[in-house]
Amino acid sequence: MSATDDLLARYERSLMQVFGRPQLVLEHGDGAWVWDVDGRRYLDLVGGIAVNALGHNHPALVAAVSKQAGQxxxxxxxxxxxxxxxxxxxxxxxxxxxxxxxxxxxxxxxxxxxxxxxxxxxxxxxxxxxxxxxxxxxxxxxxxxxxxxxxxxxxxxxxxxxxxxxxxxxxxxxxxxxxxxxxxxxxxxxxxxxxxxxxxxxxxxxxxxxxxxxxxxxxxxxxxxxxxxxxxxxxxxxxxxxxxxxxxxxxxxxxxxxxxxxxxxxxxxxxxxxxxxxxxxxxxxxxxxxxxxxxxxxxEGLLEHVRAMGEHLGERVLGLGDARVTGIRGSGLLRAVTLAGPWAAAVAAHGREAGLILNPVSPDAIRLAPPLVVTADQLDLFVDALPGLLDLATEETR
The missing domain is CATH 3.40.640.10 (Type I PLP-dependent aspartate aminotransferase-like (Major domain))
Structure with a gap:
């Protein structure tokens, strides 16, 4: 039994099941990356649902909390x-x-x-x-x-x-x-x-x-x-x-x-x-x-950075020219990539297997709310993977 399987079994025995079965057991993070208890790395494009504004393990946040905890x-x-x-x-x-x-x-x-x-x-x-x-x-x-x-x-x-x-x-x-x-x-x-x-x-x-x-x-x-x-x-x-x-x-x-x-x-x-x-x-x-x-x-000038990254993400998604992608909406780094069919859950599941954390906020939309410190290269990892993820998702529905 993997560490993930063991901890999920313990979770189901000890916690109320209001969230259903968790998808991952995460252990640590750095910036926009997180690692699970079995050592697998994921690009976190959900950010705790728009919570981890500075990403994971940001030195300024760690220092502030550590200092205050000691006071x-x-x-x-x-x-x-x-x-x-x-x-x-x-x-x-x-x-x-x-x-x-x-x-x-x-x-x-x-x-x-x-x-x-x-x-x-x-x-x-x-x-x-x-x-x-x-x-x-x-x-x-x-x-x-x-x-x-x-x-x-x-x-x-x-x-x-x-x-x-x-x-x-x-x-x-x-x-x-x-x-x-x-x-x-x-x-x-x-x-x-x-x-x-x-x-x-x-x-x-x-x-x-x-x-x-x-x-x-x-x-x-x-x-x-x-x-x-x-x-x-x-x-x-x-x-x-x-x-x-x-x-x-x-x-x-x-x-x-x-x-x-x-x-x-x-x-x-x-x-x-x-x-x-x-x-x-x-x-x-x-x-x-x-x-x-x-x-x-x-x-760190993150307001300007968020605007730039949001524009970059929008341009890259629309630039795919994939008919299965109908658009992208939202502002800054709160975005939804809209799809021509109800494939969002399958895209998110295959994305997780490929090391991407995504949120199927509705059947035909994938929500992205990454850390505000996310880079263009990291966003590109998602955009470049999206056509392949859609291939897998649409194949399942045929």
Whole structure:
């Protein structure tokens, strides 16, 4: 029995099976590469689902976490710490947030959405509008905003007052927003929905409609934020300013952290002392990791690098001229390669055998969310392998 088989058997005996059987047992990584327990190497083009912003074993992140672990790992929120204050200041600065904006730290994207739901309730209204195809998490409040029926139906009834409208449809959004609306919650790019971008016009319409109705515009930047699209946050590319945004994933580079960011003093004052909290939220270790991520993105010029790598990937994929590849969508290094048939799962399985970690986000789309430090040569390994992977996948369906 291989080390992988042994550990997967132990996994199935000891862990809840909410994720099914894992595909690999990974042991260590370096940059965009990871190795499993049997010594096989893989190019990680999923990055922990847009989490490992600096890749694996980045010296700046390792040094920051190691240093902080030797100083102070946790204090209760009766107190604060230097990394917590510094990271909040840094997020507000890169977001271009106005005076009076604020940050609430938690531990995950779903927790950030839960905080946003409570913020919305402080308007005195209960209606929340989300989009068809949206994914905002699996905790009970966040799940009400998530659209996929298979996730929602086993746990209904969920939080009342949530309405889902067709994605990208300004007229539908306009018809839904009204005096009962507390918030409109949107992803600038729907990640789990298949890497489906909004348009700047759609987000601007959402901004205008919520302002007119006295509702909040909450942008879920959990997957798109922290440089993933080639800007610090995707809303900056659309030229809108939300009332609040949620962050997680890439913010800690792999260390669990989430955040709700409120824009301006009026919104920031809506949650007061005792109205929300988190035991581990904003702990010094996670905040030190977040600072290392933001500092490294800036010092290594990774925003420009992400834009360049995204353009390179798009040009290479379209340059294949393969009729089985219908396009590539997304922004920066959050991309989906779209296919002419339901071959994504088979492409990912054969890719894994060839040393590539890919995500079949839908039957006809392969999601790529590699570390922001990925190189053009590494992306080319995927593009060059894709026709052969499609040969294997399409052969299986004949």
């Amino acid at each position: 102070l790992v946790h204090v209760s929120n009766f107190y604060t710490s230097v990394p917590q204050v510094q990271l909040a200041e840094r997020i507000l600065a890169v977001a271009g947030a106005p005076e009076g904006s604020a940050v609430f730290f938690c531990n995950s994207g779903a927790e950030a959405i839960e905080a946003a739901v409570k913020l919305a309730r402080r308007t005195g209204r209960t209606g929340i509008i989300a989009a068809e195809g949206a994914f905002h998490g699996r905790t009970t409040g966040a799940l009400a905003l998530t659209h996929k029926a298979a996730y929602r139906e086993p746990f209904e009834p969920l939080l009342p007052g949530v309405v889902h409208v067709p994605w990208g449809d300004v007229a539908a959004l306009e018809a839904a927003v009204g005096p009962a609306t507390s918030a409109v919650v949107l992803e600038p790019i729907q990640g789990e929905g298949g890497v489906v971008p909004s348009t700047p016009e759609y987000l601007r319409a959402a901004r205008a409609l919520t302002t007119e109705a006295g509702a909040l515009l909450v942008l879920d930047e959990i997957q798109t934020g922290v440089g993933r699209t080639g800007a610090w946050f995707a809303f900056q590319q659309a030229g809108v300013v939300p009332d609040a945004m949620t962050l997680a994933k890439g913010l800690g580079g792999g260390v669990p952290i989430g955040a709700l960011v409120t824009f301006g003093p009026d919104v920031s004052a809506m949650l007061g002392a005792g109205q929300h909290g988190s035991t581990f939220g904003g702990n010094p270790l996670a905040c030190a990791a977040g600072l290392a991520v933001l500092d490294t993105i800036e010092s």
